[in-house]
Amino acid sequence: MDRIFERLSDIVGSDYVSNAAEERFIYSRDPGVQRPHEPDYVVLPNTTEEVQKIVLLANEEKIPVVPLGGGLVLSGLSIPLKGGIVLDMKRMNRIIEVNEKSHYAVVEAGTAMGMLSAYLAKHYPTLKNSLPDAPPVATVAGNVMIHGSGHLSQSEGGFHSEMVTGLEVVLPTGKVVKLGSCSTVPYWFSRAPLPDLAGLFLGWNGTTGIITKVGIKLYPRPLLNDGLMFLTEDVDTVPDIMFRIVNTEMCEDLTFFITPKPAMFEGFQMTIISITANSDKEMRLKKEIIRDTLKDYYESKEAGFVPIPKEMKAFLLEAPQKNLSAFADVRKGGGFEYVGAIIPVEKIPDAYRAGLEISARNGITYSLGGRMIGRGHSFMFYFAYPFNRADEDDMNRVRQALDDTNHAALKMGGIPWKAEVSGQQLILKQMWPATYEFMQEIRGLLDPNGIMNPGNWEVNP
Amino acid sequence: MNDLKFSPDVCAKCDTYDCLMKCQYMDFDLESAKEERWKLIRGEDTRILYDCVTCYACEEYCPYNNHPFYLIVERQEEKGIHPVPKPIEKSQIRAMAPRGEITPMKVHAPVINMCYFPMMLGTIRGKLFEGASAIVGSDIFCNLMYLHFARNSVIKERLPRMIENIQKNYLEPSGVKELICYHDECYGTYTSWAPAFDIKVPFKPIHLFEYLYNRLLELKTEIKPLNLKVAYQRPCSNRLSPEIDHFVDDIFSLIGVERVERKYDHENALCCGGVFEAQQKFDLMEQNQTRNVDDMKEHGATHCVFNCPFCFWTLSDLVSQKGMTPIMMSDLCHQALGE
Numbered sequence: 001m002d003r004i005f006e007r008l009s010d011i012v013g014s015d016y017v018s019n020a021a022e023e024r025f026i027y028s029r030d031p032g033v034q035r036p037h038e039p040d041y042v043v044l045p046n047t048t049e050e051v052q053k054i055v056l057l058a059n060e061e062k063i064p065v066v067p068l069g070g071g072l073v074l075s076g077l078s079i080p081l082k083g084g085i086v087l088d089m090k091r092m093n094r095i096i097e098v099n100e101k102s103h104y105a106v107v108e109a110g111t112a113m114g115m116l117s118a119y120l121a122k123h124y125p126t127l128k129n130s131l132p133d134a135p136p137v138a139t140v141a142g143n144v145m146i147h148g149s150g151h152l153s154q155s156e157g158g159f160h161s162e163m164v165t166g167l168e169v170v171l172p173t174g175k176v177v178k179l180g181s182c183s184t185v186p187y188w189f190s191r192a193p194l195p196d197l198a199g200l201f202l203g204w205n206g207t208t209g210i211i212t213k214v215g216i217k218l219y220p221r222p223l224l225n226d227g228l229m230f231l232t233e234d235v236d237t238v239p240d241i242m243f244r245i246v247n248t249e250m251c252e253d254l255t256f257f258i259t260p261k262p263a264m265f266e267g268f269q270m271t272i273i274s275i276t277a278n279s280d281k282e283m284r285l286k287k288e289i290i291r292d293t294l295k296d297y298y299e300s301k302e303a304g305f306v307p308i309p310k311e312m313k314a315f316l317l318e319a320p321q322k323n324l325s326a327f328a329d330v331r332k333g334g335g336f337e338y339v340g341a342i343i344p345v346e347k348i349p350d351a352y353r354a355g356l357e358i359s360a361r362n363g364i365t366y367s368l369g370g371r372m373i374g375r376g377h378s379f380m381f382y383f384a385y386p387f388n389r390a391d392e393d394d395m396n397r398v399r400q401a402l403d404d405t406n407h408a409a410l411k412m413g414g415i416p417w418k419a420e421v422s423g424q425q426l427i428l429k430q431m432w433p434a435t436y437e438f439m440q441e442i443r444g445l446l447d448p449n450g451i452m453n454p455g456n457w458e459v460n461p
Numbered sequence: 462m463n464d465l466k467f468s469p470d471v472c473a474k475c476d477t478y479d480c481l482m483k484c485q486y487m488d489f490d491l492e493s494a495k496e497e498r499w500k501l502i503r504g505e506d507t508r509i510l511y512d513c514v515t516c517y518a519c520e521e522y523c524p525y526n527n528h529p530f531y532l533i534v535e536r537q538e539e540k541g542i543h544p545v546p547k548p549i550e551k552s553q554i555r556a557m558a559p560r561g562e563i564t565p566m567k568v569h570a571p572v573i574n575m576c577y578f579p580m581m582l583g584t585i586r587g588k589l590f591e592g593a594s595a596i597v598g599s600d601i602f603c604n605l606m607y608l609h610f611a612r613n614s615v616i617k618e619r620l621p622r623m624i625e626n627i628q629k630n631y632l633e634p635s636g637v638k639e640l641i642c643y644h645d646e647c648y649g650t651y652t653s654w655a656p657a658f659d660i661k662v663p664f665k666p667i668h669l670f671e672y673l674y675n676r677l678l679e680l681k682t683e684i685k686p687l688n689l690k691v692a693y694q695r696p697c698s699n700r701l702s703p704e705i706d707h708f709v710d711d712i713f714s715l716i717g718v719e720r721v722e723r724k725y726d727h728e729n730a731l732c733c734g735g736v737f738e739a740q741q742k743f744d745l746m747e748q749n750q751t752r753n754v755d756d757m758k759e760h761g762a763t764h765c766v767f768n769c770p771f772c773f774w775t776l777s778d779l780v781s782q783k784g785m786t787p788i789m790m791s792d793l794c795h796q797a798l799g800e
């Protein structure tokens with residue numbers, strides 16, 4: 001029997017390791033259009049110690065380790081480009097602590113966003129976590145690793161990685177480190193006031209270490225939520241509209257979408273303003289303030305607030321949003337991938353035009369949209385293209401469109417987020433050379449054998 | 462073609478100017494009412510064009526059936542006035558456009574026209590609608606809602622095709638002559654708007670309330686009186702057929718329900734506010750909704766009865782928040798039959 005397989009079995013138990021063809025097939029791909037690569041082993045650890053032992057083994061054997069959370073990133077970031085071990089973290093899904101008064105939770109890396117949110121709703125109904133619109137099995141660690149964002153990103157402090165209060169990480173050499181206040185005291189309240197080392201891991205796609213625990217900020221959960229939809233036909237007005245709404249400080253989430261279907265939406269931009277409150281009075285006031293800030297727009301009759309039927313409102317205010325998942329099957333054959341570009345807010349019109357132009361040029365349909373990150377600090381603009389997985393031509397058209405979109409995003413001053421390997425290369429080519437060198441030096445120090453998710457964040461993988 | 466049957470001579474002889482004097486959303490004395498009315502008739506600019514909230518009520522107020530409201534809408538459209546912001550208007554016109562998917566279907570009387578409310582089809586059930594066929598969809602949609610958007614032209618363009626669709630695909634091949642209109646809007650279209658614009662209607666429209674009343678009479682022995690005090694939310698399009706209002710009382714008396722005599726019912730009924738929201742008149746919407754629902758509560762209603770699904774969606778939350786139960790008229794009748 002395979003020696004590495006046996007040693008992995010000794011570490012995690014034989015039920016939690018596999019090199020079976022069907023398993024390797026499943027773990028070789030994700031739901032996007034990136035090409036599959038098979039791992040040699042799939043392993044599901046249960047504890048930090050097990051992760052540590054696996055990493056030590058991988059160093060000894062010089063085989064790659066690719067951490068995997070929900071596997072929902074869509075851009076192939078947990079596809080094992082050079083084989084090796086896929087480290088599926090889903091068994092490490094314990095919610096270790098909720099500190100109600102200091103508003104944070106400590107969870108194991110494989111804890112799903114949906115689990116945390118359900119747990120809070122049941123045991124701490126006054127608190128909530130920011131949810132990405134990914135299916136709820138997306139993990140907290142996978143999401144902060146890629147600088148995810150969600151329904152509290154506008155009102156509560158930006159990217160989910162900015163909501164991290166502390167980390168436990170198994171370094172590529174097997175050392176276990178704690179980062180943030182938890183390194184010094186028994187509390188996970190923040191990364192300050194210590195030297196902030198979390199940046200050595202967040203955004204690195206698992207190339208610098210394996211997160212085993214995350215401290216994540218929680219926020220108040222007001223009793224009521226409601227929403228407004230503002231409809232425009234002139235995309236050049238959108239940045240100003242968003243700016244004004246953000247400046248009222250009255251809304252929780254601020255998103256917008258553009259879609260050619262149903263026909264009633266084609267050519268319009270729908271800005272969705274989610275509002276929370278603890279009383280009807282507060283809700284009315286917040287709505288009034290937001291409406292007032294856009295008064296000259298609606299009085300001009302060139303834009304306006306759309307009355308939203310109750311069912312549609314419930315759908316629009318849902319967190320996570322299901323409409324993107326439904327969009328995945330537009331082409332029948334269930335697939336979509338998107339470039340999420342983090343762009344300056346004023347570039348929304350450019351992004352919109354680029355999206356329309358690219359999808360038309362490649363003969364594919366689209367869904368465009370985005371979310372305000374922070375109080376107007378940047379905008380996550382997604383260009384989503386659906387495809388039929390059984391149709392290789394269709395997938396190639398989408399691959400081309402994604403590539404075109406990455407170029408367009410960089411050209412307009414944005415940066416593709418959670419970019420696939422080819423997108424990462426585009427970014428690195430444009431990066432200040434010394435910065436790239438610095439990244440590689442850090443990586444070399446942390447991961448001398450180059451075992452961690454190789455192929456990612458490399459100019460020449 | 463399709464010119465409005467409106468006569469300036471009738472207005473010239475009118476001495477009440479009720480159309481404007483009774484308007485709940487604009488204030489006039491007789492002099493100013495006359496002045497503004499004539500500006501409207503002559504096609505001049507008048508505040509009516511901008512301040513009318515399209516509540517339909519003056520169609521009822523005019524004692525001579527001279528279609529004052531339809532004239533306002535004609536003039537608004539002629540002058541390119543948009544009561545609702547243009548993108549909303551455009552998207553709504555597209556949203557409700559006929560899909561051209563209708564195919565002939567065998568129906569049997571009673572045929573219930575559910576307008577474009579597929580989500581309401583569940584109410585066509587039980588003894589109340591025994592043996593009924595229900596028709597629904599974009600290809601039979603009356604399109605009257607575009608009055609609120611100052612777009613008579615859309616109705617003129619689409620309605621003849623809708624009428625033909627109903628007649629040729631459903632009624633004629635099945636030998637059915639009557640069409641029961643679930644929504645006041647459809648009934649008003651066929652009995653008021655279509656004749657006003659000289660559009661022929663080949664079938665006989667029957668208002669849902671007339672049907673419900675007659676059906677409840679047939680099932681009288683099975684009715685269990687509900688013993689409720691209810692407020693009735695009269696829909697805007699009922700202004701086009703005020704002669705139907707007595708059926709509300711007739712139905713209520715059959716099912717043991719008291720219609721509370723409140724300020725904002727009958728001729729003084731208030732708009733649910735949904736249209737005000739589309740017209741971006743948010744303060745008016747809130748004031749109107751509050752005084753309307755408070756009035757229901759103050760008069761001891763425990764339920765608010767709707768016939769228009771749109772009014773229901775707009776007001777039901779507020780009604781519930783004030784401790785009353787929102788309910789559609791058809792569901793109230795089902796309840797009385799124990800269904």
Ligand SMILES: Cc1cc2nc3c(=O)[nH]c(=O)nc-3n(C[C@H](O)[C@H](O)[C@H](O)COP(=O)(O)OP(=O)(O)OC[C@H]3O[C@@H](n4cnc5c(N)ncnc54)[C@H](O)[C@@H]3O)c2cc1C
Nearest residue numbers: 069070071072073132133134138139142143148149206211
């Ligand atoms: C329909 C849909 C909607 C989406 N909407 C959003 C959205 O609104 N906001 C958003 O942020 N994202 C969104 N996404 C993208 C993505 O699904 C999420 O970001 C998701 O949270 C990623 O988490 P995951 O557990 O699936 O990570 P994975 O895909 O498993 O991993 C992501 C990356 O992190 C690494 N990684 C995972 N776990 C660890 C760990 N423990 N230690 C070190 N590295 C690790 C992986 O190697 C990989 O590089 C959406 C995806 C879909 C399909």
Ligand code: SF4
Nearest residue numbers: 472475479480523529
């Ligand atoms: S529309 Fe009717 S109420 Fe108004 S002035 Fe003419 S006749 Fe009188």
Ligand code: SF4
Nearest residue numbers: 484513514516517519
């Ligand atoms: S439709 Fe209503 S608001 Fe408009 S003029 Fe007639 S009564 Fe007044």
